Amino acid sequence: MTSSLTPPFLPDVIALEEKLEVPLYRKRSFALAHGQGARVWDIDGNSYIDCISGHGVAVVGHCHPQVVQAITYQAQELITCQESFANPARALFLSRLSQVMPPELSRFxxxxxxxxxxxxxxxxxxxxxxxxxxxAATRAFHGRTMGALSATWRPQYRDAFQPLVPGFSHVPFNNIEALEKAVGENTAAVILEPVQGEGGVYPADPGYLKQVKEITHSQGALLILDEVQTGCGRTGHFLAAEHYQITPDIVCLAKGIGGGLPLGVVAVSEKIAAALAPGLHASTFGGNPLACAAGAAVLQIIEQEQLSPRAAHLGTWFVEEIKKLALPAVRNIRSLGLMIGLELRFRCAPYLTALEQQRVLALAAGPQVVRLLPPLVITQEELEQVLAALAIVLGEQK
Ligand SMILES: Cc1ncc(COP(=O)(O)O)c(C=O)c1O
Known part of the structure; x- marks a missing residue:
């Protein structure tokens, strides 16, 4: 898939990136040039079904026409506008956001x-x-800046950067007794992912988050849900919190909300907003009109195309089909909507490479879990192709 707008590709894209970037990323063996819906194309024109989605970003699919149109329009109007001035694209995004978030979380x-x-x-x-x-919880992943890293659990991510921010501790996920013991009069907040993503795709047990909220509130603390990966319909509701019938005090969103552009959101109650004042926190690019225009389009698409119920329906069907395959390499399957983890009996790296050869892109969540985060617009036919690839690759021992 090329167009007249395709820029000339440098001959050695991967080698150049490996030479010029600091060595923080392990590059895959091909470079991606195009995307449409749930498919991406490498620079040689080979197409893949993308169950990575830019680490869960492409919830509405790659280059959704409404996102492209919104960005194109906004790029001709105003690309940067600091928060000290209001802006129509930002106001539209905020207004659509307030319609899909719980009414208690009315400030962003x-x-x-x-x-x-x-x-x-x-x-x-x-x-x-x-x-x-x-x-925070064991296995948690909340990001790499010093505060978020202090809440992240894996020593491999943390050790080189000690000392981290003081005051953070970790309790076992889904263990309410451990949490009850840990929360006290100095606790500002408990932060959790409703489904731990990077840690291996572990959904919270039914009832766990409700109890966590009761305990935090009984001690005057807050509950923060990190829905950066679970949000925007991925698990079958706009927020995964809806599965657990709770509204936390603070919700974090990012990844899918910007349709591929960098956009993050913190949603809080009026009460928490009242504790904040001008100058206390800020971001130069925060509320950027281009990202907000994309975000407004994403929210419209999620609603118009009913992507949350679609994720619930397709996810349930897909996991049932995987179970029917009785794949010998798979020890356990954990999922919620289209957030799927296949825990293998072996290390997953060779299986990810073998899936690439079958033209399916998947990612790891820890050493033994194959994670699938397809765009929510993926078709049943494309998922059938993923099933066929899984049957070939996980049907044998690597
Ligand atoms: C639950 C969760 N929180 C936070 C982050 C960090 O997001 P970013 O990479 O955009 O900083 C991630 C990224 O994978 C995530 O999965």
Whole structure:
């Protein structure tokens, strides 16, 4: 898939990136040039079904025409506009956001990434409670900046950067007794992912989050839900919190909300907003009109194309079909909507490469979990192709 707008590709894209970037990323063996819906194309024209979606970003699919149109329009109007001036694209995004978020979470802070959303949420919780301690969960992933990293669990991500921010502790996920013991009069907030993503796709047990909310509130602390990966319909509701019938005090969103542009959101109650004042926190790019125009389009698409119920329906069907395959390499399947983790009996890296050869892109969640985060617009036919690839690749021992 090429167009007259295709720029000339440099001959050695991967080698150039590997030479010129700092060595923080392991590059895959082909470079991606185009995307449409749930498909991406490499620079040689090979197409893949994309169950990575830019780490869960492309919820409305790649280059959705409404997102492209919104960005194109906004790029001709105004590309940057700091928050000290109101802007029509931002106001539209905020107004659509307020229609899909729980009515209790009626105030928003806009930023540019998941880690920034978490960072802001932690600061807001400290200011709103006047307390400094944060409790997170084992296996948690909340981002890489120093505050968010302090809430992230894996030593591999943390160790090189010690000392981290003081006041953070971790309790086992889904263990209510451990949490009850940990929360006290100095706790500002408990921060959790409703489904732990990077940690291996572990959904919260039914009832767990409700109990967590009761405990935090009984101690005067707040509950922050990090919905950076679970939000925007991925799990079958706009927020995964809806599965658990709770409204937290603070919600963090990013990834899918910007349709591929950098956009993060922190949603808080009026009460928490009242603890904030001009100058306390800010972001140069926060509320950027281009990102907001894309975000407004994303919210419209999620509603128009009923992507949340679609994720619920397709996710349930897909997981049932995987189970029917009785794949010998798979030990366990955990999922909610189109957030799917296949825990293997072996290390997953060779299986991810083998899936690439079958033209399916998937990612890891820890050493032994294959994670599938397809765009919510993926068709049943495309998912059938993913099933066929899984049957070939996971049907044998690598
Ligand atoms: C639950 C969760 N929180 C925060 C982040 C960090 O987001 P970002 O990479 O945009 O900073 C991620 C990224 O994977 C995530 O999954």
């Amino acid at each position: 802070f806009l930023c540019n990434s998941g880690t920034e959303a978490v960072e802001a949420a932690l600061k807001f919780a400290r200011v709103a409670t006047g307390r400094t301690e944060i409790i």
